[in-house]
Amino acid sequence: MASNPVLIIGHRNPDADSICAAIAYADFKNRFSDRPHLSCRCGNSNARIEAILNRFGQKLPDFIGDVTPRVKDIMVREVVSVEPEATCHEALSLIDRHDVRVLPVVGADKKVEGMVSVFQLGEYFIPKLREPKEMRRVHTSVANIVRALDAEVLCSQDEEMVDDYYVRVGAMDVRSFGKFSEIEDVDPSKSIIIVGDRWDIQQRSIQYGVRLLVITGDLKVEPEILADAQKKGVSLVISRYDSATTAWIIRSASSISRLISSEVVFFHGDESVEEARRRTAGMAQPAFFVVDEAKRLKGIFTRTDLLKPTATDIILVDHNELGQAVPGADQVNIQEIVDHHRLGNLHTSSPILFMNEPVGSTSTIIADFYRRENCEPEASIAGLLMGGIISDTLNLKSPTATLKDDRILTWLESLAGVSRDELADLIFSSGSIILSQSPQEVVRSDFKKYHERSWKFSLSQVEELGYGNFLEHREALLGALEETRQAENLHFSALLVTDINTQNSLLAVKGDKDFIGRIQYPQAYAPDIFDLQGVVSRKKQLVPFITSVLNSLPDPMSYSEESKAKEP
Ligand SMILES: [Mn+2]
Numbered sequence: 001m002a003s004n005p006v007l008i009i010g011h012r013n014p015d016a017d018s019i020c021a022a023i024a025y026a027d028f029k030n031r032f033s034d035r036p037h038l039s040c041r042c043g044n045s046n047a048r049i050e051a052i053l054n055r056f057g058q059k060l061p062d063f064i065g066d067v068t069p070r071v072k073d074i075m076v077r078e079v080v081s082v083e084p085e086a087t088c089h090e091a092l093s094l095i096d097r098h099d100v101r102v103l104p105v106v107g108a109d110k111k112v113e114g115m116v117s118v119f120q121l122g123e124y125f126i127p128k129l130r131e132p133k134e135m136r137r138v139h140t141s142v143a144n145i146v147r148a149l150d151a152e153v154l155c156s157q158d159e160e161m162v163d164d165y166y167v168r169v170g171a172m173d174v175r176s177f178g179k180f181s182e183i184e185d186v187d188p189s190k191s192i193i194i195v196g197d198r199w200d201i202q203q204r205s206i207q208y209g210v211r212l213l214v215i216t217g218d219l220k221v222e223p224e225i226l227a228d229a230q231k232k233g234v235s236l237v238i239s240r241y242d243s244a245t246t247a248w249i250i251r252s253a254s255s256i257s258r259l260i261s262s263e264v265v266f267f268h269g270d271e272s273v274e275e276a277r278r279r280t281a282g283m284a285q286p287a288f289f290v291v292d293e294a295k296r297l298k299g300i301f302t303r304t305d306l307l308k309p310t311a312t313d314i315i316l317v318d319h320n321e322l323g324q325a326v327p328g329a330d331q332v333n334i335q336e337i338v339d340h341h342r343l344g345n346l347h348t349s350s351p352i353l354f355m356n357e358p359v360g361s362t363s364t365i366i367a368d369f370y371r372r373e374n375c376e377p378e379a380s381i382a383g384l385l386m387g388g389i390i391s392d393t394l395n396l397k398s399p400t401a402t403l404k405d406d407r408i409l410t411w412l413e414s415l416a417g418v419s420r421d422e423l424a425d426l427i428f429s430s431g432s433i434i435l436s437q438s439p440q441e442v443v444r445s446d447f448k449k450y451h452e453r454s455w456k457f458s459l460s461q462v463e464e465l466g467y468g469n470f471l472e473h474r475e476a477l478l479g480a481l482e483e484t485r486q487a488e489n490l491h492f493s494a495l496l497v498t499d500i501n502t503q504n505s506l507l508a509v510k511g512d513k514d515f516i517g518r519i520q521y522p523q524a525y526a527p528d529i530f531d532l533q534g535v536v537s538r539k540k541q542l543v544p545f546i547t548s549v550l551n552s553l554p555d556p557m558s559y560s561e562e563s564k565a566k567e568p
Contacts, residue, residue, distance in 0.1 A: 004311060005038040006335060007064065009326050010362075011319035013043045013447045016052055016427070018318040020388030021362035022061060024381050025317055025338065028369055037315070040064040042326040046437075046445050051430035052387035055423070056380040056416075068328030069310045071276050072269030075290045075299030081106040084113055084260065087140060088124065089148045089252035091116050102287040102300075105260050110296040112289055114260040119286070124259055125251070136166045138192070138254045142212055142235050145192070148253035149239045149246060151214070154226050156235040162257075163190070165211055167250055169243050170195035174204055192250065194243050199225070206234050214250070216243045266291050269298055274331065277306050309333070318362040320344050320354075323449045338365055340400075341539055345451075360398065360405035363388025367408045382415035386423055394463065395424035397503055400537045428500050433462050434469040439480035443495055449488065450543070454557035455550050457511070458488060461496040461538050467506060470497045471525060474508070478528060482510040491515065491556060494546075498536050505532045507542070512556075518549045 008026045010018025022039040029037035039061040045053075053060060082091050082103040091103055095118055105113045128135055143159040145151070166186045170177055170193050188208040195201045197219040205213050206228045213229065215221055218240040229236040239246045265283060267276060267290045280288060280303055290299040312332035320337050321344030322330050336353040337346070340362055357365050363385040370377050377385065389409050393401040396409070409420050434442055447460045460481075464470060470477065477495060485493035492511025499505065507530045509516050516528065524531040535541045 003035065004313075005036040006033075006313045006315060007038055007040050007067070008315045008317060009040040009042055009064065010317050011042075011324040011448070012326065013444060014041050014045075014049070015318075015446050016049050016391035017361045017363055017388040019045070019049050019061065020052060020384040020391075021317045021338070021366050023058060024363065024366045024377065024385050024388075025315065025369075027377065027381050028366060029315075031375065032373065038062070040326075044441075044445070046433060047431035048391060048427055048433075051426055052384060052391070055387070055418075055426060056383035058380060058384060064326060066327045067312055067314060067332050069273040069312060069331055070269060071267050071271045071273060071290055071301065072299065073311070074273055074305045074308060075269065075301045076305070077299050079104060079297055079300045081297060082116065082256065083107070084257055086256050087144045087148060087253045088121055088256055088259070089249065091256050092121055092252065095121070104264075104289055104297055104300065105256070106297055112264065112266070112291055112295055112297050114262045115264055115287070115289070116256050116259050116261065117286055120259045120261060121256075124254070133166065133186075136168065138165050138167060138251055139163070139258055140165065140250075140253045140255050142237075144253045144255065145212065145214075145250050146237055148249050149214070149237070149241065151237040151239050154221060154236040154238065155230050156237070157233050159235075162255060165190050165192050167192045167194065167247060169193075169247055170198060170201040170205065171243070174198075174200040177201055177204060194239075194246050194250070196243060203228065206232050210234055212237065214239050214246055216241060216246045264289055266295070267301075268292075272331075273306055273310070276301075280306065317366075320346055320356065322346055323451060338362055340365065342543065358400075358402070360396070360401040361389045361392035363392070364402075364405045364408050367412055368404070371408075371411065376415055377412075379416050382412045383418060383423070386412045386416055386418070386420065387427060390420060390424045391427055394498070394500055394503070394536055395420060395428075397500075398536045398540075400540045428463070428465065432464055432469045434464060434473055434477070439473065439476040440483065442477060443480045443484050443493070447484075448538070449490070450546075452547055452550050453555045455555075456488075456490045457546070458484065458490055458493045459496060459538055459542060459546070460494070461498060463498045463500050465500055467497065467499055470506065474526065474529065478508055478510060478526070481508060485511050494542075496532070496535070496538055496542055503534065503536050505535045505542075506530065507532050507535075514553055515549060518552060 008022045010022050026037045026039040041061045042064055045060050080094050080098045082105055084105050084107055102115050102117045104115050107113050141160050141162045142156055146153055188210050191210040192212045193205045193210050194214045196216050202225050209232055212235045215238045265285050265288050267288055269290050287300050287302050292298055310332050313335050314332055315336040317338045320339045334348055338355045340359050367385045389405055393405055433445055443460050449458045481493045481495055492509055492515055494507055494509040497506045509528050519530055521530040521532050
C-alpha cells in the first residue's frame with residue numbers, strides 16, 4: 001500500500017470553507033484510514049482565514065501550487081553507473097547484478113559522458129567471421145586483464161597502459177606458432193599469448209617479446225621462464241581458468257571506451273511526465289537520463305516508467321470543477337470529491353467517492369461525516385468547522401444555508417465551546433479585504449472561473465461590512481477587474497461585493513457589452529455597477545442568474561464565426 005500522503009485540497013484562491021474543510025477532513029481521514037492524509041491549499045490565505053485559524057490554534061496548510069506529475073516523481077534515483085575507464089567485464093557484471101539494460105557512463109566530475117547498453121555490449125561479443133583479426137583485438141591494459149582474470153602476477157610491465165592488443169591461444173605446434181605472427185602482421189609487443197604448460201611455446205613467446213603471456217589452468221612456471229620473461233620485459237601471469245575461458249574473459253576485459261554511445265537524451269527533473277511522453281515517442285533509446293544544469297546525473301527512467309500510473313492521490317474539497325482545482329489535478333488520481341457546488345464537467349478514469357450535498361458549506365458535510373461515525377471532533381477542529389460554515393453562509397443568513405447547517409452548527413457549538421454569534425463577530429470583523437489588499441488581490445482573493453457554452457467569465461466575491469470601502473476604491477477595483485479579464489482572456493469579469501449587515505450585494509462587471517446590456521438589475525453609482533438586492537450567494541443566486549442571461553444571448557463562438565463570414 002502506498003504510504004505517500006493523500007493530499008486534501010480546496011479550490012484555487014481558497015476561502016475559509018475550503019481551508020477549514022481540508023484541515024478537518026484530513027483529521028477525520030487520519031482517524032479512520034491507514035494511509036496518512038495531508039491538508040493543502042493552492043492559493044494565498046486572507047485575513048478571515050487567519051482569524052479563524054488563530055482562534056483555534058491551527059496552522060495554515062502547506063501550499064501546493066501544482067500537482068502535475070514531473071519526471072523527478074517517476075525517475076529512479078538510485079542509478080547504477082559505470083566509469084568511462086571500466087571494462088566490458090565490469091559493465092556486464094553491473095548489468096547482470098542489477099538487472100538493468102543500460103548503464104550511464106559517468107566521469108569523475110559526476111557528469112554524464114554517454115551510455116553503454118546490453119545491446120552494444122552484446123554486439124561487441126558477437127563473432128565477426130569476416131574479420132578474424134578484429135575478433136582477436138582487445139582495447140585494454142594488463143591491469144584490466146589481471147583484474148578480470150583475478151590472475152596471479154609473476155612479473156609485469158606498464159600495467160596501466162591501455163592499447164590495442166591481439167589475443168592468441170598457443171595451441172599449435174611451436175613451428176606453426178612462429179608463422180602466425182608474420183601472416184597476421186601483428187607486432188609481438190601487441191600480442192597476448194594464452195598457453196598451458198607448454199614450455200616451448202612459453203619460451204618462444206618470450207623470445208618474440210610478446211606483451212603478455214598468460215599461463216592457464218593454474219599451472220606452475222619453470223623458474224627459468226620467469227627469469228627470461230623478466231629479462232625480456234614480458235608480463236607473465238597465471239590464470240586459474242582453462243584456455244578457452246581465459247580467452248573469453250580477456251576479451252571481456254576490453255575497455256568500454258569505444259562502446260560508449262553519445263546518443264543520450266537528457267531530461268530535467270521538473271519536466272512534466274506528459275511532455276516527456278511526447279518527447280520520447282518514437283525514440284529508440286532504452287532509457288533516458290535526468291540531469292541537473294551541470295549535466296550531473298540525478299536519475300534515470302524508461303518508457304515503461306512514463307506509462308506507470310501516477311502515485312499522487314488527491315481529494316478535492318469545496319469544488320468539483322477542474323478549472324477551479326489545483327493545476328495538474330486532471331493528471332493525478334482524484335480519490336474523492338466532497339463539495340456543495342453545482343456539478344461541473346469533471347471526468348475520472350475510475351469510480352470515486354463523490355459527495356455533493358446542497359448545504360451551506362463543505363464544512364457542514366465534513367462535520368456530518370464525524371456525526372455519522374458517532375465520533376466527536378476535537379474542540380479546535382469543531383471550531384474550524386464552525387468557521388467554515390459561518391463564513392460560507394454569512395452565519396446562516398445566506399439563502400444557501402439549510403436546516404442541516406443550523407443543526408450541525410448547534411452540535412459544533414457544544415464541542416468547540418464558542419457560540420456561533422461570537423465566532424461570526426470575530427470572522428466578519430477580521431478586517432476588510434478591500435482595505436488590506438491591493439485591487440488586484442481583492443479581485444483574485446476569492447476568484448472563480450466559469451465556462452458556459454463558449455462563454456468564459458470569472459466571478460469574484462468579497463464580503464464587507466457596508467459598501468463604504470468598495471465605493472471609495474471602486475475606480476481602482478473596476479480597473480483591476482478589467483486587467484484580470486484581459487489577463488485571463490475572458491468575455492467578462494465580475495466582482496460581487498456583499499454587505500454582511502444588510503444581506504445585499506453590488507455587482508461590478510467589466511467586459512462584453514451585450515452581456516452587460518442584458519443585466520436587469522438597477523445600475524448604482526456607475527454604469528458597470530448593479531444593485532443586487534437580496535443577493536448574497538454567488539453559487540445559488542449569482543451563477544444561475546448569469547447563466548440565464550447568457551442563455552438569452554448567442555454563443556460567442558458561433559457569433560464571432562458569423563461575423564467573420566460576413567467580412568468581405
Ligand atoms: Mn464552500
